[in-house]
Amino acid sequence: MNALNIKGLTKVYKGGTRALNGINLEVKQGDFFALLGPNGAGKSTTIGIISSLVNKTSGTADIFEYSLDAQPVEAKSCIGLVPQEFNFNQFETLTQIVVNQAGYYGVPRNVAKERAEKYLKQLDLWEKRNQPARNLSGGMKRRLMIARALMHEPRMLILDEPTAGVDIEIRRSMWTFLKEINEQGITIILTTHYLEEAEMLCRNIAIIDKGVIVQNTSMKSLLATLNIETFILDLAGEHQSIALSGFEYRLLDPHTLEVDVAKEESLNNVFEQLSSQKIEVLSMRNKSNRLEELFVRLVESGREELANKEKTQKELANG
Amino acid sequence: MGNRTMIALQTLWIKECTRFLRIWIQTLVPPAITMSLYFVIFGNLIGSRIGQMGGFSYMEFIVPGLIMMAVITNSYSNVSSSFYSAKFQHNIEELLVAPIPNWVIIAGFVGGGVARAILIGIIVTCVSMLFVDITLHSIPIIIITLLLTSILFATAGLINAIFAKSFDDISVVPTFVLTPLTYLGGVFYSLTLLPEFWQWVSKINPIVYMVNGFRYGFLGVSDVNYMHSLGLLVVFNVVLLGFAYSLINRGVGIRS
Ligand SMILES: Nc1ncnc2c1ncn2[C@@H]1O[C@H](COP(=O)(O)OP(=O)(O)O)[C@@H](O)[C@H]1O
Ligand SMILES: [Mg+2]
Numbered sequence: 006m007n008a009l010n011i012k013g014l015t016k017v018y019k020g021g022t023r024a025l026n027g028i029n030l031e032v033k034q035g036d037f038f039a040l041l042g043p044n045g046a047g048k049s050t051t052i053g054i055i056s057s058l059v060n061k062t063s064g065t066a067d068i069f070e071y072s073l074d075a076q077p078v079e080a081k082s083c084i085g086l087v088p089q090e091f092n093f094n095q096f097e098t099l100t101q102i103v104v105n106q107a108g109y110y111g112v113p114r115n116v117a118k119e120r121a122e123k124y125l126k127q128l129d130l131w132e133k134r135n136q137p138a139r140n141l142s143g144g145m146k147r148r149l150m151i152a153r154a155l156m157h158e159p160r161m162l163i164l165d166e167p168t169a170g171v172d173i174e175i176r177r178s179m180w181t182f183l184k185e186i187n188e189q190g191i192t193i194i195l196t197t198h199y200l201e202e203a204e205m206l207c208r209n210i211a212i213i214d215k216g217v218i219v220q221n222t223s224m225k226s227l228l229a230t231l232n233i234e235t236f237i238l239d240l241a242g243e244h245q246s247i248a249l250s251g252f253e254y255r256l257l258d259p260h261t262l263e264v265d266v267a268k269e270e271s272l273n274n275v276f277e278q279l280s281s282q283k284i285e286v287l288s289m290r291n292k293s294n295r296l297e298e299l300f301v302r303l304v305e306s307g308r309e310e311l312a313n314k315e316k317t318q319k320e321l322a323n324g
Numbered sequence: 325m326g327n328r329t330m331i332a333l334q335t336l337w338i339k340e341c342t343r344f345l346r347i348w349i350q351t352l353v354p355p356a357i358t359m360s361l362y363f364v365i366f367g368n369l370i371g372s373r374i375g376q377m378g379g380f381s382y383m384e385f386i387v388p389g390l391i392m393m394a395v396i397t398n399s400y401s402n403v404s405s406s407f408y409s410a411k412f413q414h415n416i417e418e419l420l421v422a423p424i425p426n427w428v429i430i431a432g433f434v435g436g437g438v439a440r441a442i443l444i445g446i447i448v449t450c451v452s453m454l455f456v457d458i459t460l461h462s463i464p465i466i467i468i469t470l471l472l473t474s475i476l477f478a479t480a481g482l483i484n485a486i487f488a489k490s491f492d493d494i495s496v497v498p499t500f501v502l503t504p505l506t507y508l509g510g511v512f513y514s515l516t517l518l519p520e521f522w523q524w525v526s527k528i529n530p531i532v533y534m535v536n537g538f539r540y541g542f543l544g545v546s547d548v549n550y551m552h553s554l555g556l557l558v559v560f561n562v563v564l565l566g567f568a569y570s571l572i573n574r575g576v577g578i579r580s
Contacts (some may be wrong), residue, residue, distance in 0.1 A: 019580070057420055059580050078423040084421070086421050090414065093415050094413055101339075109336070110423065112331070
């Protein structure tokens, strides 16, 4: 069964920004799924539509086969959301926040109180339970939102950049926690702009850029793809067939050859095999790889964030 | 109505009540003080020189209007500030993601405003009993008018907060519309004292009907027919609740 099935989802914001351009997405029940993309790609918009915070322009979304339009109550009950920005009342205590959230999902108060203890303890917040949320550190606030999202025991947990701006130690303990609850059978969808995070946690991945899904595959095959470079070789003379052992290759036309080479492999091997067949290479170029370019941008946007964070920290330190 | 819906409504309503009770110094004390001042100044000091109005002592005459004034401002401001700050802090999203019918969101917030208005109505009534013996002409009329008025202004506060984009936006209406209409709504005088033209103008002011309806419940006298007051309250409630429902349904101000 699909935990999530999105078809032709489009979002045009009031100002005219086209945030999503007809995306399709399927997430299997029990999956740990990453939605990866640079800032502004449309990740939060997608999550917003799934969780009823954003009105879609067109398309459909089914949650565990419940239509979000036709069976909103059933569909919404399946989802626990951890949004990108803090969105609890800073003046309420942790207990109030999680117990009330459970109440909104119809969980009776005595059950909600038991669960509050369970999840606040699991997320290392129990000591702070009677404090107003504004007293928490950034990492704790993030964990509070995870506890809150679990209070109605949803079948699917959606986290929008849960580790952005969280230091590495807390990030790792969060990863461990998420892996554990995924093993208990909860489907997890996580957005991120760190490839490493997706790599650490997720089995399947979709890459979104400018409101379009550019890749949707298993983590394994994505990593394999990223590890391969494609070269285009212009050959002297005309050739009907070429044999290259150990490489993926395609003869595009009688004098153009395309070869996939894994990053750790040597190109010499290709040339040796070609010369032994008396094939002369006139020139060679790197085939531009859209995915590769995208990742360069991802890394850049990660750096940018880091630089901004350092800048604000410096500013804070300077008064 | 499902059990889960009931639990959700109860949760939201209790949360709304907890909110104004937690900040009771800001919410419950000021009206008690303001009303005491009104009673001392207008009732005792000035009122004793005014003599009778509408067949009652001035003090007795203004009590229902003053209670109504507190009910109106408090039901309005409770919902407008609570809903707007839920928008501002984004914790309104806690409700939007949950499987709650939209009418529950409205009922929860409006119910919170009504609870505060009634509580304040009781407080102010108790304060007034220190100054004057209160007569009760018809308790059902008092209760019905109180409920309908507080629901109406709580809903109006909700609509204000739905459209508000800053904290200023939720103080504009109370300052420039509500306060003048209330002061000109016959709290302090009987309309019969006004020249005919101004009597006619006053009858466009809906608050005149609420104040007078409420006064009728206490004293059995009114400048307008009680059935007009009741009819007007019901019509305004239906219109505003319907409007609020359509706004929330479309996600105006809360969903992008
Ligand atoms: N409320 C909004 N109103 C107008 N434009 C928005 C709004 N939210 C997001 N956008 C725009 O939509 C695009 C996608 O944004 P978003 O979904 O937040 O991306 P991501 O989460 O991947 O960083 C961006 O161009 C962003 O500026
Ligand atoms: Mg985002």
